[in-house]
Amino acid sequence: MPSNNIPDIVVGRLPRYLQALEHMHHDGVHTTSSQELGSMIGISAAQIRKDLSQFGEFGRQGKGYAVPYLVSQLQNILKVSRTWEMALVGAGNLGHAIAHYQGFQTHGFRVALIFDSDPAQIGQTIGGMTVEDSAHIVDVIHAQGIKVGMITVPVESAQTVADDLVKAGVQAILNYAPITLAVPENVQVQYIDPIVSLQRMTFYLE
Amino acid sequence: MPSNNIPDIVVGRLPRYLQALEHMHHDGVHTTSSQELGSMIGISAAQIRKDLSQFGEFGRQGKGYAVPYLVSQLQNILKVSRTWEMALVGAGNLGHAIAHYQGFQTHGFRVALIFDSDPAQIGQTIGGMTVEDSAHIVDVIHAQGIKVGMITVPVESAQTVADDLVKAGVQAILNYAPITLAVPENVQVQYIDPIVSLQRMTFYLE
DNA sequence: ATATGTGAAATCTTTCACAGCG
């Protein structure tokens, strides 16, 4: 089950397979098929089978897939059998919402550090964590060996924060600020921007 | 400048072009090239030219693109020269953060209604708006002719809310709940899920 | 000299359709 040369577009679909399978698992469904899974998430059965075949043979002919087994295999592939500690930079409204989100812990993630540059925020407690000064991002993150960061600062400071995260050794950044970040090519970045998502839909309206 | 038969993947890139161009515009840059724009957002120059050529000829040979002109053309293409009123369902932490987000108003959107089913939330004021009872989603949204909705409710009620939004005439839904929604094919849906985005990156780590 | 717009080529992605196993 080697994982080199896997198209990025395939990797992008795996978390959605896992999401749907975890729902089934939660609902007590023990077996499924590429057909059933596909219709749940709007992807063709052939595509699901092709995607999964990149990583191994997880199904049984005539029978389908064992949900718990496929869930655990996908968790391994996506490396979320472990828990990734994350650093959150930006303790505004959005940062607060993310710090309180209960979904991370059951899916391989945990907010371990929160930073902000606003003196009014530094020292405050959010969800049991104390907000630290952004001036210490590099030292503190490096000392704790954290590899995943989330940026929820205003757009003007997002690139500076990203630079600090990279200096601290962070290798994956989830960026909520509406700007494309410049990072070394070995650092992963994903973007979450409601404006981008909304504009993609309004194109089709009216 | 007709807009039929445009590949969805092209539409998905247009908001990012617009985002970068608006940054340039804000910084006083008056002219750019496909080369420069591409290196800002990590897309090839040829791809940008091909994408834009689907909608018209916006550049000048030897010169490049006039930033303000291209911004306004992209705004027209994405239909964000007007303001889209939106209904937000779910007044939890995330809903609050979204209701207070200042970025919508300058990019073609406005949160016009907020709903929640929790009696403790109903009647509360968020950013000048009163939280209404989710039981009235269909009537109120229909009466106001709102076409765009955002879902920030717990996963268990997301599909029910989506059904109500569709009944109310909503044609575009931005869904923050971690579930694939079943909607009629003429209704647009976009998903924002940090777990999905993070898992897509952890695949590449270690 | 510079940079667009665009056919053609190259590459990537999805779908088809079926052998083979339970």
Add this chain to the structure above:
DNA sequence: CGCTGTGAAAGATTTCACATAT
């Protein structure tokens, strides 16, 4: 009989490379 896993075909997307305009 049902459903996977998979080569091969079809289809979609990206890149190339250059004629053309400034």
